[in-house]
Amino acid sequence: MELRHLRYFMAVAEELNFRRAAEKLGIAQPPLSSQIHDLEKEIGVPLFRRVPKGAELTEAGVAFLSAVPTVFDKVEQAVKLAQKGGRGEVGQLRIGYTSSASFNPIVPKSLRAFRRAYPNVELTLEEMNSPQLLDQLGRQRLDAVFIRPGKEPPLGFAVTILDEGPMVVVVPSAHTLAQNSAVELAELQGEPFVLCSRTLGPGLYDEVIDGCRRAGFDPTVAQIAPQITSIANLVAVELGVSLVPAEVANTNVPGVVFLPITGDAPIARLALATRRDDRSVVTRNFCAFVRKKARVS
Incomplete structure (x- = not known):
């Protein structure tokens, strides 16, 4: 059964006259009659009976007429849904991020802006380390990830x-360097360091x-932190000193002081990765939002 058969049926049902229905559809009457006949043959019951002034619906035709308009509604809904899908307005997006990436304002701004612009996209978030x-991402279980890459x-x-x-x-509040406004990296020589495992965060580890x-100097790693967001807490109990992305200072962990580095400082990078x-x-739209927020941040 084709949609044109249903359109022909609706025209005849509205006009109750094959000639007027044919004129309304812009076709000749014989082809219209033939199409209605094919439809009745497919259904297995007559939908119209001929009367002197035109045609009238049979009981089967009345029942069929009650259902046909919903078919057109569903087709229209399907078309609109397909168009939304083509524009990336519906679907699913699986985002991953590292714990330290969440402190960078680009990440929450991007997610918030995308959520508002595409409320019908199902958004799921997963926190993991970069590897x-x-x-x-490579296994196609995530669509886009915020990572901390190296050089x-x-x-x-x-x-x-x-x-x-x-x-x-980042140093304990009682540390002698805590009173400084900035430090040179060489001043940390001989200090015990608190770092994340290279397995969990190779980019930041290698930078430090x-x-x-x-x-x-080669830093002495005295304590391995389970994740970068734990580093400041371990420094607060005086297990050592550390280096972290600048935005981690926004955590306001008591018992520590964050100090800028003068001269050559390790670099913390934030990146968005997707499959080539x-x-x-949907993924393309999200990446565009992220790049836009990165430019304005």
């Missing part, structure tokens, strides 16, 4: 650097190690 995020972006993905800036030093080596072969309009 896990990239693994899940070289991860291979095999489309990566956009959103933000980069010098890291800051390389930065210290440029300053003339992802053709999703």
Whole structure:
């Protein structure tokens, strides 16, 4: 059964006259009669009976007429839904992020703006470390991830650097350097360091190690933190000092002081990664929102 059969049926049902219905449809009467006959044959019952002044609906025709308009409504809804899907206005988006990435204003601003612009897109969020995020992205279990890359972006993905800036030093409040307005990295030589495992955050870990080596020393890692957001708390109990992305200072952890670094400082980068072969309009729309927020932040 084709939609044109239903349109022909509706025209005859409204006009109750094959000639007027044919004129309304812009076709000749014989083809219209033939199409109605084909429809009745397919259904298995007559829908119209001929009368002197034209035609009238049979009992089957009356029943059929009560249901046909809903078919057109559903088709129209389906068309509109398809158009929304083509514009990326419906669907699902799975976003991943590192714990430290969530402190960068680009991330919440992007998510909030996208949610408001596309309320019918189902948005899910997952927090993991960068290697896990990239693994899940590669397995197509996530669509876009906010990561902390090193100097070289991860291979095999489309990566956009959103933000980069010098890291800051975090020391216990009772530390002798806590009274300074800024520190040189060389002043941390001999201090015990609190760092995340390289397995969990290779980009930031390598930046800290390389930065210290440029300053003339190899840092002594005294404590491994389970995640970067735990570093300040471990520093607060005087297990060591550390370097973290500047926005982590917004956590306001009591018992620590965050200090800018003078001279050559390690760099913390924030990036958005997607699969190179992802053709999703939803993902493309989200990436556009993120890039826009990165430019205005």
